[in-house]
Amino acid sequence: MSHPSAVLWLLTLVCCAGASAAREPGPEEGVAVGGSLRAAGLRRVHQERGFLAPGQRHSFAVEVPGGCAAVVSASAPGLRDLDLAVYDPEGTLLGEDVEPDDHPTVRWCGDGGRVYVVARAYEGAGRYELAVWTGDAPSMRAALGDVPAPAALSELEEALRGRGLRTLRRERWIDLPAAGEPVRFPVQLRPGRCIAVVAEASVSLELAVELESRTLDEAPGRQVAITTCADRGQATASVRGPAPARVRVRVLEGASAEVGGEGALWLGTSQAQRGASPALPAGWVVAARGEGRWSAGRAQSFDGCGRLQVWIARGGGELTLWVGGRLVARGSALVADVCGQSSVVSDAPARVAWRWLSREAP
DSSP states (O other): OOOHHHHHHHHHHHHHHTTTTTOOOOTTSGGGOOHHHHHTTOEEEEEEEEEEOTTOEEEEEEEEOSEEEEEEEEEOTTOOEEEEEEEOTTOOEEEEEOOSSSOOOEEEEESOEEEEEEEEEEESOEEEEEEEEEEOHHHHHHHHOOOOOOOOOOHHHHHHHHTTOEEEEEEEEEEOOSTTOOEEEEEEOOTTEEEEEEEEEEEEEEEEEEOSSOEEEEEEEEEEEEEEOOOSSEEEEEEEOSSSOEEEEEEEEEEHHHHTSHHHHHHOOOTTOTTSOOOOOTTEEEEEEEEEEEOTTOEEEEEEEEEEEEEEEEESSOEEEEETTEEEEEESEEEEEEEEEEEEEESSOEEEEEEEEEEOOO
């Protein structure tokens, strides 16, 4: 969410970007300027700088006192879309900013303690700066303005998120102009990704998504969703219903390889389904298993030969599997045949389960 202070930091970073090859920004440049935040009574407790490649994530833990806190950011011009999310140690999402911009801000209030911040280069690559500020609610409001609390997820959305989909962009609200008249809006499709368009209202709605070759629609209802794994181009979604009515629309997205393809979106058969154990393949038996809370960046080592299954049982983030220093797999549920030393890392706090499989004796 944009605010005057963030724009100032962004302009400072952009103006200095041309000199970045000669030196790194000093401690009072870019995000670190923060004069208006200090003047409002906020205190900076942490700062991060770095470079993100397209799709790359960076996570870190920070202790914050009770009250309110905010993560503010700025990016060099090449990093066109930066997303932020903040989790508690249980893997619960405290806040996120997935607006299509390069200066996200996440704000939350609570009792304090350790939180985990995850930054992701959604589009482009380049340098970024993040700073964590703390203070009381009035000071935070004076510095950053009013930030609306995220709306609670519906049951339908929870089910889709459980299958590996995540909110792509902040919700939008649509006012239907007249009974039966559709409201259309564009939906971006990307290679290797699946999306779900979700519409909710207090009245019965009709939802449709027009692709290049066909139109998808769904039976009317107060909560309707359409999913597709079409891998390119621009789709057009339309919603209609009785007027006057206000419709809440969200778009969710996930990697096709994790979700399991278009059929698995509805059937829930994907091995990447969060919270559910992967299927046990024929001819294999469980030799060992375990489950526990993993912190962000923790590497869990495994030593042996067999088929390793690791999945996120609860929480957010992504897992990576490394064998011999080489990245083998990435996702919310991993399956690989390994022999020797291997390790799995979670980029956000989560409850993770694993099991070793061995061939069934003849």
